[in-house]
Amino acid sequence: MDFEQKLADLNARCAHTFMETLGIRYVELTEDRLVAEMAVTSALHQPMGLLHGGATVALAETVGSAFSFVQLGENASLAAVGQEISANHIRSVREGIVRATARFLHIGRRSHVLEIRVEDSEGRLVSFLKMTNALIPKKPM
Helix, strand or coil, rough: CHHHHHHHHHHHCCCCCCHHHCEEEEEEEEECCCCEEECCCHHHHHCCEEECHHHHHHHHHHHHHHHHHHHHCCCCCCCEEEEEEEEEECCCCCCCEEEEHHHHHHHCCCCEEEEEEEEECCCCCCEEEEEEEEEEEECCC
């Protein structure tokens, strides 16, 4: 697999989507992980001036879904759709960059289970998430 090309393709798919609105950018892809970053700005704050937990979960779900997409391959007859996600928010962030790293815990015929760690720019854990993607037949467009 050409990881650089796949990374470019993933970023291109974000144009005109929620991911572009949030400023999510994929920055690293290897056999065992996909990493995305998001700048923490006031637009992503909750009223107390902290990164909104929903924005953190959106970042995590984005990277987890994309990694399932990569694992399945573009020509797969299956699509990955989010089925469940749980988050534990550990540390707050007011500014800077947060980085989400997705890794597989399980790759099955009907589901993928991933762990996603969101860290601040100093590598401190911000949130830990577990995500399950259901694998369903692709519908023709």
